[in-house]
Amino acid sequence: MFSPEIEAKIEATIAKYPKKRSALLPLLHIVQNEQNKITEEAIKYIADRLDLMPVEVYEVATFYSMYFLDTIGKYHIQLCRTISCMLCGSEEIKDHLQKRLGIKPGQVSPDGRFRLSEVECLGSCCTAPAMQLNFDYHENLTPEKIDKILEALP
Ligand code: FES
Structure with a gap:
């Protein structure tokens, strides 16, 4: 199902x-990174490799917010909505992102480039409001800063 490198x-x-079953979370990450989502075939494949029922893999894949059964998008924006960020303007940032991207939290842009998510505290409360763009943190956000970040993306 996967390349020899991924199989290895x-x-x-x-x-x-x-x-074997302890490898479930890391395997979900590997598969998701490879396919940009976790497909039904991948769930069956992981279940087979770990001697689990597909439903056991499905339960875990749908429980954690970092796993996606539909396309993640090239750029995954995770905006913090917890108290420090909320007090420092995350709602304004959310409105700006929604207008710029034309999507609401939980949606992927029609061109597949962006997914917008709202998440709980990113551990960056001192530099609120904060968001994570793929694996990078962006802090002290303003609408102007968001524009620069988005315009710099390839
Ligand atoms: S409340 Fe937003 S990073 Fe902690």
Whole structure:
């Protein structure tokens, strides 16, 4: 189902744990990074590799907010909505992002470039409002700063 490199990575990950099922979370990450989502076929594949029922994999994949069964999008914007960020203007940032991208939290732009999510505290409360763009943090956000960040994306 995957390239030899990914298969080797999956094999090495399973081998790290005394019980196969313990590799479930890292395997979901590997598969998601490879396919930009977790497909039904991938759920069956992981279940087979870990001697689990597909529904057990599905339960975990749908429980955690970092896993996606539909396309993540090229750029995943996770905007903090917790108290410090809210007090420092995250609602204004959210409105600006919604206008710029034409999507609401939980949606992917029609061109597949952006997913907008609202998340709980990113641990960056001192520099609120904050968001995560893929693996990078952006802090002390303003609408102007958002424009610069988005315009700099390839
Ligand atoms: S409240 Fe937003 S980073 Fe902590």
